[in-house]
Every structure is written in structure tokens, then in C-alpha cells.
Amino acid sequence: MESLTEIICNLKYDFRDLYKGNSHTTEVLPNSPSKFHIKDEHLLSLYAFLENNPIYSNQIVQKLSDIDCTIFEGDLNNYWIDSLKHDSSYAPFYPTWLLSAFCLSVESQKLGYEQIIDIGSGDGRIAYSGKILGLNSISIEIDENLVDLQEKISDKTGVKFNPICSDATTYDFSKISDKPSIFIIGGVPEIGEVLAESVIKNVLKI
Ligand SMILES: C[S@@+](CC[C@H](N)C(=O)[O-])C[C@H]1O[C@@H](n2cnc3c(N)ncnc32)[C@H](O)[C@@H]1O
Numbered sequence: 736m737e738s739l740t741e742i743i744c745n746l747k748y749d750f751r752d753l754y755k756g757n758s759h760t761t762e763v764l765p766n767s768p769s770k771f772h773i774k775d776e777h778l779l780s781l782y783a784f785l786e787n788n789p790i791y792s793n794q795i796v797q798k799l800s801d802i803d804c805t806i807f808e809g810d811l812n813n814y815w816i817d818s819l820k821h822d823s824s825y826a827p828f829y830p831t832w833l834l835s836a837f838c839l840s841v842e843s844q845k846l847g848y849e850q851i852i853d854i855g856s857g858d859g860r861i862a863y864s865g866k867i868l869g870l871n872s873i874s875i876e877i878d879e880n881l882v883d884l885q886e887k888i889s890d891k892t893g894v895k896f897n898p899i900c901s902d903a904t905t906y907d908f909s910k911i912s913d914k915p916s917i918f919i920i921g922g923v924p925e926i927g928e929v930l931a932e933s934v935i936k937n938v939l940k941i
Contacts, residue, residue, distance in 0.1 A: 739841065742771060742800070743834050749799040750806075758808035760790060762833050766803040773837075780867040780894065781833055787891040788858060789884065790814065814858075818878045821902070826921065828857045828881060833864070840864040843917045850916040854903045859885035861919050862896040871914055872896040875903050 737745075750763055762785055765771055768778040782805075785791050791809035798804070811828065818828035831839070839861060843851055851865035852873040858881060862874035874896055876882050885898035899906075 739772060739838050743832070743838055745800045746802070746804070746834070747832070753797070753799060754806065756795070756806070756808060758793070759810045759812060760808070760830075762791065762807040762809075763799065763804050764807070764834065766796070766805060770802055777837070777867055780892070781837060781864075783892045783894075784833060784860060784863055784888060787888050789887075790858065814878075814881055814884070817880045818857075821877045826855060828878065830857050830860060831921065833860050836860045837864040839919065840868050840870060844868055844870060846917070847915060848917040849914040850912060851919065852911065852916055853919045853921070855921050856885070856898070857881055857921075859888060859896055859898055861921075862898075863888070863892075863894055866894050866896040871912060873911055874898045875901055875906055877902050 746763060746765075750761075754761065764778070764781055764785065765773075768775055771778070773781075785807045788809075790811045791807040793808040795806050795808065796803065797806055811830070814828050830836075840851060843865065848870070850871040850873065851862060852875070853859070853861040854875050856862055856874035856876045859874045859876070862872035866872040874885060876885065876898065877900070879900055882898050882900040885896070889895055889898060
């Protein structure tokens with residue numbers, strides 16, 4: 736049986752070969768959870784994330800990897816440009832595929848983590864995915880427009896994934912709970928070690 740990771744990779748390859756649209760930003764979700772071993776309620780929550788996200792403005796249905804899928808089309812140019820304006824912004828906004836973000840959260844939970852902390856969280860999709868699985872979520876993002884977008888998605892979906900507007904290079908990590916935590920560092924990969932050191936000192940107190 737194919738793992739969730741393999742199914743998502745095959746879907747991406749098929750999407751690359753078969754999608755004929757010209758949208759700036761795209762996302763793919765399966766229409767039914769069966770082949771993905773995803774619970775109905777989780778798939779519905781992933782749909783809610785994209786349907787309540789102003790980046791996406793159109794949906795088309797297409798078969799990929801023999802699975803009926805919905806392709807969400809949109810444009811994130813303005814958010815991308817906004818995220819470049821901060822002095823300490825190391826990586827501009829470009830989102831992880833939502834299915835990959837969900838997979839990351841599934842695997843984090845399987846490894847025994849209880850809290851997922853996304854550093855440079857963009858529109859909050861990793862923290863959102865963690866929260867719908869029952870993980871404690873923290874979503875740190877430097878750009879206020881993206882945090883505003885996260886808050887709107889959180890309000891509309893009812894998923895409280897804890898958006899925080901802060902520069903992760905100066906954020907006081909001792910404020911967060913000391914549950915077993917996984918850090919996803921997409922925003923500031925260059926300073927991963929510095930953040931790890933601060934967490935070890937201030938949170939784990941080693
Ligand atoms: C490549 S995107 C990743 C978004 C999200 N983690 C995902 O995987 O979909 C990087 C994000 O990190 C944010 N970022 C960059 N530097 C940051 C900093 N110093 N503190 C907090 N966020 C930062 C950017 O604004 C951008 O939204």
C-alpha cells in the first residue's frame with residue numbers, strides 16, 4: 736500500500752505534467768479521502784482552509800493519479816511582495832503545498848510530538864494542519880498582512896492555530912509551553928541553529 740507521502744509525490748508529478756492552466760498559485764486536494772487514508776473531517780478542514788483563504792479565487796475539477804481532485808487557482812503576489820519589506824525577513828512568503836503541510840503534521844504526531852511551532856508561517860497552513868489533528872499549534876510570522884490573513888482564516892474556520900505577529904529572531908521562546916515540540920523553520924532557515932540554541936537555553940533550560 737502506498738504511503739501518504741508517496742501518494743502526494745505522485746500527485747505532484749501528475750499535476751506538473753497534466754495541469755494546463757496558467758494560474759500563478761495552485762493547490763490540489765482530493766475530492767474523497769479514501770485513497771489518502773485521511774479522515775473525512777480532516778479533508779473537510781483542509782477544504783475550509785483554502786475556501787476561506789483570499790489567495791484562491793477559482794476551482795477546477797481534474798483527475799490526477801486516477802483520483803478526482805479539485806485544483807484551487809489563485810494569486811499570492813501581493814503577499815509575496817509584502818513579506819519582502821522586513822529587514823529581518825530571510826525568506827519571502829511561498830507556501831508549502833497544503834497536503835504536504837498536513838503530511839508533515841501527521842508524521843510529527845506519529846513521532847510523538849504534542850506541539851508544532853512554525854517559524855515563518857506565511858498563511859499559517861502548517862500550524863492549521865497541526866491543530867486540526869489535535870496538536871498544540873504556534874504560528875510565528877513577521878508580516879502583519881499575513882498574520883491578519885491567518886486571523887481571518889482562524890475566525891472563519893473556527894480553528895484556533897495561534898497566529899503570532901513577531902520577528903522570530905527576537906521572539907521570546909520561553910513564553911511557549913514546554914510540551915514535546917517540533918519546530919518547522921521555513922522562514923529563517925539560515926538561523927536554525929541560533930533558534931535551536933535559544934530554545935535549548937530558554938525553554939528546555941539545558
Ligand atoms: C517560505 S515562507 C514559508 C511559509 C509557511 N511556513 C509554509 O511552509 O507554507 C517563509 C515565511 O517566513 C516569514 N519570515 C521571514 N523571516 C521571518 C522572521 N524573521 N520572523 C518571522 N517570520 C519570518 C516570511 O514573511 C514568509 O511568510
